[in-house]
Amino acid sequence: MTRKKVELTYITNDSKRKAAFKKRKDGLMKKINEISTLCGIEACAIIYDPNDPKPEVWPSPCGVQSVVSRFRRMPEVEQSKKMLNHESFLRQRIQKAQEQLKKQINENRKKEMTHLMFQYLGAGKIFDNANMTDLNDISWLIDQNLKDIERKINQSQAQEGTLVAENGSETVSGEKQVHMDHDQGLETNMDAMQKQNWSMNFINGGGDEMLPFGADIVQSGLWPNP
């Protein structure tokens, strides 16, 4: 019952294509009207229905003539300079997709390492049979988590500063406090999955800096070079 994600290819079914055309043409016209009004810019669109020799245009035949002649007045060289044509449009989209993919790979790696980290911690084992890359990443991950906790503690201390001072005690160093918590965590026998959940929570809640790994995977031939 879930609507599909619209595959971007020619719709072969005649009636469906016709229906889609009508809807999308209307939507497009609405959008052009909106951007023109909202942003006060000149724009036009021309759309040909293959079953009809007369095109649909916006904003009006005269408006189109005006925009088109302005377009034609410009020398060919200028035209192709900074313009967004079909090719650069596709480049743009590919680049965006690459960036998204990169992010996703990074996210996946992060989760993987978090999982691995707590497997080790939960089992009370030492990191001896993990490979070098994993160890580096886990190390980085732990550092990030610590920094995150420090940041949060500093924040809450800033908020409760007056309260602490009234008790007459010195403010404890955020960093020391954190390391103690972390070490204690190593000794408990909490279920690994629970820990992971907790971990994911504060990772997602805190800053989401880019991990240092997996950043160049997408450059290795899957996509054409821009």
Added chain:
Amino acid sequence: MTRKKVELTYITNDSKRKAAFKKRKDGLMKKINEISTLCGIEACAIIYDPNDPKPEVWPSPCGVQSVVSRFRRMPEVEQSKKMLNHESFLRQRIQKAQEQLKKQINENRKKEMTHLMFQYLGAGKIFDNANMTDLNDISWLIDQNLKDIERKINQSQAQEGTLVAENGSETVSGEKQVHMDHDQGLETNMDAMQKQNWSMNFINGGGDEMLPFGADIVQSGLWPNP
């Protein structure tokens, strides 16, 4: 915290307008690309950023030239014939809005009358101090409801036809049955609102014929005539 419904007027705030322009231009280009691919049609768009003498075009300068020259080859008279220009575009939108308004007014009237009807029924009063129009509408409403119930009874009888015949008894007339139910309903002391809910349920569930009232209200000067 709720996002506003975007008022369709020029955005005066410079940075907001610029941001909106970028987003909407990208969206528009994506849409043109999609309709062109999905429906296999020729189309082009030209958009001028006032801060940049070079327009953004789709699908490419050459593609635009091609579509534009095809457009220009057509005699002026033909151009303005069946085309959707700015004016007819606005007409279309106004007409749509009018139809929606008409529907909404009708819906409101329907609910109002249903409410009124059950106020009377619930209080066990006669319809003596209601005005003529209300009485007509309530009457129509009741008729519709009765027809709806008959239809449903006929349907279920058609389904259970064999079962009834096996019991050796004659099938009771749907209409008679209905009237009895309705009369009994008049004598009970059910809470009026409960009845209304019940009423709304079967009204919405059944056929939603147009009520005979309120249909011409929007014609009385609020909107320009198409």
Added chain:
DNA sequence: TATTCTATCTATAAACT
């Protein structure tokens, strides 16, 4: 200022009339 994020609005595919 530009980019990213997210809550919300809008477009529209699919089902139904």
Added chain:
DNA sequence: TAGTTTATAGATAGAAT
């Protein structure tokens, strides 16, 4: 076939970075 309805995919305003 064309219009209507409904639920989801997609666009985007406003906030955060």
